[in-house]
Amino acid sequence: MRRDSRKSMQAGFDALAPLYYEFWGEYFHLAIFEPGADVADLPAAYERTHRRYFELLGAETASNILEVACGGGAFAAWMADHTSGHVLGTDLSRGQVTHASRWLDGGRRPNLWFEQRDVMELDDLPSQFDAAVCLDAACYFPDRSGALRAVSRRLRPEGRLVVVDWCRAEKTTSLQDELLLDPLCKLWAIAELESAATYRRKLEAAGFEVLVLEDLSDHVRPNWERGYQAALRALAEPLRVGQLLSIATGVVRHGPRVVRAAKEQLSVALLARAAADAGCLRYVLACGRRR
Numbered sequence: 670m671r672r673d674s675r676k677s678m679q680a681g682f683d684a685l686a687p688l689y690y691e692f693w694g695e696y697f698h699l700a701i702f703e704p705g706a707d708v709a710d711l712p713a714a715y716e717r718t719h720r721r722y723f724e725l726l727g728a729e730t731a732s733n734i735l736e737v738a739c740g741g742g743a744f745a746a747w748m749a750d751h752t753s754g755h756v757l758g759t760d761l762s763r764g765q766v767t768h769a770s771r772w773l774d775g776g777r778r779p780n781l782w783f784e785q786r787d788v789m790e791l792d793d794l795p796s797q798f799d800a801a802v803c804l805d806a807a808c809y810f811p812d813r814s815g816a817l818r819a820v821s822r823r824l825r826p827e828g829r830l831v832v833v834d835w836c837r838a839e840k841t842t843s844l845q846d847e848l849l850l851d852p853l854c855k856l857w858a859i860a861e862l863e864s865a866a867t868y869r870r871k872l873e874a875a876g877f878e879v880l881v882l883e884d885l886s887d888h889v890r891p892n893w894e895r896g897y898q899a900a901l902r903a904l905a906e907p908l909r910v911g912q913l914l915s916i917a918t919g920v921v922r923h924g925p926r927v928v929r930a931a932k933e934q935l936s937v938a939l940l941a942r943a944a945a946d947a948g949c950l951r952y953v954l955a956c957g958r959r960r
Contacts, residue, residue, distance in 0.1 A: 695743040698804040731799035738806030742769025749781035817875035877957030900938035
């Protein structure tokens with residue numbers, strides 16, 4: 670069962686990542702906007718967001734930093750540019766790791782490297798880490814508790830973990846579940862969403878002292894309009910030759926479900942915005958220190 674889940678997840682991200690880069694950008698996670706910030710200045714919002722996560726990790730003075738499910742490597746590259754320590758980005762998807770390797774072109778960032786690796790297979794990494802981070806990805810892990818334990822084993826005592834993830838509200842109505850969260854999880858290939866409270870319990874069970882547990886939902890609202898507009902743009906613009914070739918390659922490699930999944934991402938954008946506006950989909954930051 671786990672092997673099938675792993676294979677499906679890898680195929681999905683390999684096939685769909687180029688569409689995300691085309692219509693969303695290099696960073697898959699959301700930007701945090703503080704009160705009064707210019708919502709049109711996305712680069713500044715991401716810079717503040719990254720500095721916030723970086724400070725929580727204590728990453729500026731860390732010798733070894735691990736990013737789990739690093740995607741295309743943009744945040745790992747940002748961290749490598751802001752520390753003299755080493756940064757390792759791991760991801761299940763071969764396509765994502767290939768995309769991430771662009772950040773190393775020309776011998777840039779000698780303190781950065783990437784590996785294709787399942788989060789459940791970290792034990793044979795050659796060193797322990799001072800800090801670890803996982804952004805907008807843990808919800809996809811089939812065994813979230815096991816994944817947190819796997820990361821904990823690779824951290825030194827006192828090492829910090831920052832997880833930012835999609836969660837469900839502590840209490841939802843049956844209508845919210847039926848019309849929003851259940852179809853969203855199905856399209857996202859998520860078994861279930863944690864709540865902030867269950868994240869706390871699972872982090873503590875994995876050996877972490879929870880230092881910060883914060884609902885960022887109100888601070889990321891401008892991203893929903895950006896996602897909505899990106900979905901509309903994807904619907905309005907004709908497919909270009911490069912996109913057609915990418916999709917065709919995906920069909921050959923992974924089967925016709927790739928095209929169906931690509932179309933479903935438009936529904937995901939609309940459902941996610943509706944779920945966020947209804948208050949049942951939350952965006953949660955957790956920072957733990959390994960005991």
